[in-house]
Every structure is written in structure tokens, then in C-alpha cells.
Amino acid sequence: xxxxxxxxxxxxxxxxxxxxxxxxxxxxxxxxxxxxxxxxxxxxxxxxxxxxxxxxxxxxxxxxxxxxxxxxxxxxxxxxxxxxxxxxxxxxxxxxxxxxxxxxxxxxxxxxxxxxxxxxxxxxxxxxxxxxxxxxxxxxxxxxxxxxxxxxxxxxxxxxxxxxxxxxxxxxxxxxxxxxxxxxxxxxxxxxxxxxxxxxxxxxxxxxxxxxxxxxxxxxxxx
Numbered sequence: 616x617x618x619x620x621x622x623x624x625x626x627x628x629x630x631x632x633x634x635x636x637x638x639x640x641x642x643x644x645x646x647x648x649x650x651x652x653x654x655x656x657x658x659x660x661x662x663x664x665x666x667x668x669x670x671x672x673x674x675x676x677x678x679x680x681x682x683x684x685x686x687x688x689x690x691x692x693x694x695x696x697x698x699x700x701x702x703x704x705x706x707x708x709x710x711x712x713x714x715x716x717x718x719x720x721x722x723x724x725x726x727x728x729x730x731x732x733x734x735x736x737x738x739x740x741x742x743x744x745x746x747x748x749x750x751x752x753x754x755x756x757x758x759x760x761x762x763x764x765x766x767x768x769x770x771x772x773x774x775x776x777x778x779x780x781x782x783x784x785x786x787x788x789x790x791x792x793x794x795x796x797x798x799x800x801x802x803x804x805x806x807x808x809x810x811x812x813x814x815x816x817x818x819x820x821x822x823x824x825x826x827x828x829x830x831x832x833x834x835x836x837x838x
Contacts, residue, residue, distance in 0.1 A: 621750065
């Protein structure tokens with residue numbers, strides 16, 4: 616059942632709102648030619664892995680141990696390392712959407728407690744944190760949860776690239792498969808995180824492009 620729950624949460628049909636995000640790719644596309652595969656690898660290794668995926672791993676372990684103070688600390692730290700307003704807002708918005716639906720569908724005590732904390736503004740409720748709590752409550756192993764989330768991020772990235780006409784459908788699948796090595800390395804890094812202070816993102820160019828995107832006259836995506 617835990618595998619089925621994970622498949623449901625990572626399915627593009629789950630109402631998370633990820634389809635509204637390009638993860639910064641739209642700004643690159645507006646600026647000129649873009650190497651989608653190279654950018655994806657950079658973001659996986661320097662932002663998604665040490666940031667969101669590491670937060671997911673830490674929250675999964677903390678929820679399993681009943682350590683909700685650490686859950687809140689991880690959530691706040693993740694929120695702080697997201698330097699751009701639209702990126703922070705998107706992480707909380709998609710997190711809230713997942714939390715609202717998952718709490719109803721799966722009805723685990725862990726999701727119910729996180730929903731109360733987020734509702735009381737004790738914690739932001741970032742997307743990765745919600746998934747960490749969900750997977751812990753549903754019995755999904757932490758390594759599978761981290762790898763699955765990174766794959767979902769990569770799939771969302773190439774889907775955005777298709778809609779931005781930077782890849783066709785076949786190229787998107789080849790790019791996704793080509794990212795397998797980076798996903799594996801990012802997962803290893805994420806699983807090695809020992810505490811909230813291990814969370815970081817080191818993508819200054821992506822942060823700059825995100826800031827440009829906030830002020831773009833026309834946007835297909837919210838990030």
C-alpha cells in the first residue's frame with residue numbers, strides 16, 4: 616500500500632499545482648537559447664537535492680521519531696533558503712494544496728498534525744515538508760520518498776520545457792532518463808543531511824532569473 620500511496624502522490628494527476636511551475640525555466644527560455652538538460656542537472660545537484668529533497672528526508676525522519684520541533688525547524692529553514700518571493704510563495708501554495716487533499720484522502724495522524732501547525736501559522740508548510748510528513752505516515756521508506764520526489768521534480772521540469780517549446784515529447788523523455796545519474800547523486804546528498812542547517816541552495820544565476828521572471832510582462836508559469 617505504501618508504494619501505491621507514493622505513486623498517487625507523485626502522479627501528475629494529483630492536484631499539487633506543479634503544472635503551474637517551470638522552476639525558473641521560463642525566464643531562461645525568455646532570455647534566449649537554453650540547454651534544458653544541463654540546467655536540470657544544475658538545479659537537481661545544487662538546489663532540489665540539498666534543499667527540498669534534504670528537507671523531505673529530515674522531516675520524514677523527524678515525523679517517524681515524533682520530533683515535531685525539528686519538523687518546524689526544517690520547514691522554516693527551507694523557507695529561508697528560498698531567496699525569491701515567487702519561489703517561496705509557490706512552495707507554500709503547492710504544499711498547502713497537497714496537504715489539503717492528502718489529509719482528506721489518506722487521513723493519517725501525521726498529516727492532520729501538520730495541517731494544524733500550518734493552519735495556526737506555526738510553520739510555513741512547504742511542499743517538500745508536506746510530502747515528508749505524508750510519506751512518513753504512509754510508511755514509504757525515506758530513500759524511496761527522496762528519489763521519487765526528485766524524479767517528480769525532473770518530470771515537472773521537462774513537462775515545462777515541452778510547453779515552452781524547448782523540447783518535443785520524445786526529447787523530454789530522453790532528457791528525463793538522462794537525468795537519472797543526477798537524481799541519484801542528489802538523493803545521496805539529501806539523505807546525508809543531518810539537520811536543518813544542512814539545507815541550502817547554491818544557484819545564483821537561477822535566483823537572478825527568477826527575480827527577472829517576477830517582473831516579466833507575460834508569463835505562462837508562476838515561477
